Amino acid sequence: MATIGVFDSGIGGLTVAKAIADLNAYDKLIYYGDIAHLPYGDKSAAAIQAYSVRIAEFLVAKGCETLVIACNSASASATDLLKEYLGHKIKVINVIDPMVDYVVKGFPKKHVGVIGTKRTIDSEIYQNLLKSKNKGISTSAMATPLLVPVIEENIFSEDLRKRIIEEYLHHADFQELDALILGCTHYPLLKKDISEYMGPRVSILDSSEIMGNYLNEFDPQNKSVTTEIECYASDLTPFFEESASRFFGKPIKMEIHHLMNIF
Numbered sequence: 001m002a003t004i005g006v007f008d009s010g011i012g013g014l015t016v017a018k019a020i021a022d023l024n025a026y027d028k029l030i031y032y033g034d035i036a037h038l039p040y041g042d043k044s045a046a047a048i049q050a051y052s053v054r055i056a057e058f059l060v061a062k063g064c065e066t067l068v069i070a071c072n073s074a075s076a077s078a079t080d081l082l083k084e085y086l087g088h089k090i091k092v093i094n095v096i097d098p099m100v101d102y103v104v105k106g107f108p109k110k111h112v113g114v115i116g117t118k119r120t121i122d123s124e125i126y127q128n129l130l131k132s133k134n135k136g137i138s139t140s141a142m143a144t145p146l147l148v149p150v151i152e153e154n155i156f157s158e159d160l161r162k163r164i165i166e167e168y169l170h171h172a173d174f175q176e177l178d179a180l181i182l183g184c185t186h187y188p189l190l191k192k193d194i195s196e197y198m199g200p201r202v203s204i205l206d207s208s209e210i211m212g213n214y215l216n217e218f219d220p221q222n223k224s225v226t227t228e229i230e231c232y233a234s235d236l237t238p239f240f241e242e243s244a245s246r247f248f249g250k251p252i253k254m255e256i257h258h259l260m261n262i263f
């Protein structure tokens with residue numbers, strides 16, 4: 001039985017989880033949303049590492065053989081630690097490496113923008129990995145933290161969403177981009193608005209789309225099964241349950257699992 005675990009700080013990672021479920025390659029997908037500690041993006045790397053270790057241990061205990069860190073802030077802060085600590089028990093994949101590989105192949109010598117949380121952007125992980133793999137790629141990066149509450153709070157006002165997007169992306173560094181990486185798992189939910197603002201010349205790159213292809217190579221399962229979905233959260237909110245059901249297109253019952261012994 002092939003079981004894959006996916007975690008994020010909240011609902012954003014559901015974009016990646018849905019893309020994985022659509023592969024029909026795993027018997028079971030277990031999703032964990034760490035709502036109690038959301039947002040990760042303004043926490044210290046040490047705090048994110050502590051949460052990530054507890055979540056990964058839970059997913060290992062649940063029988064997962066593959067772990068997807070579907071949160072850029074956790075991918076930037078905890079990938080090395082999780083590989084070192086649990087790599088003998090579980091294959092660890094993050095959302096940053098597949099994106100970097102994709103950009104290196106598809107956008108050599110191009111100007112690529114990255115937006116994400118403060119934790120992800122301050123870590124400079126995208127900028128450094130892209131530069132180390134292809135010196136011809138130039139990058140502009142910006143933390144855009146207000147975009148997360150826009151999604152978690154389910155802001156329907158198109159006007160307000162557009163004003164926040166413009167406030168960030170009107171910056172001079174973002175005017176001549178060839179591609180823009182949505183370096184936060186929540187942002188694909190604003191892809192249409194961001195794409196409209198940036199215009200058709202700029203490719204908007206979304207991890208959930210890229211992850212499917214990457215997993216086919218990294219963890220080939222060669223199966224055609226219907227993936228059973230199990231969802232857990234560190235705090236239960238009706239919005240989370242509703243969002244999961246909407247994403248997966250079927251009723252999802254969320255269960256609570258507290259992360260013990262940490263702040």
Ligand code: DGL
Nearest residue numbers: 009039040041072073185
């Ligand atoms: N999921 C987080 C990420 O991709 C964004 C939300 C948060 O700050 O927790 O970085």
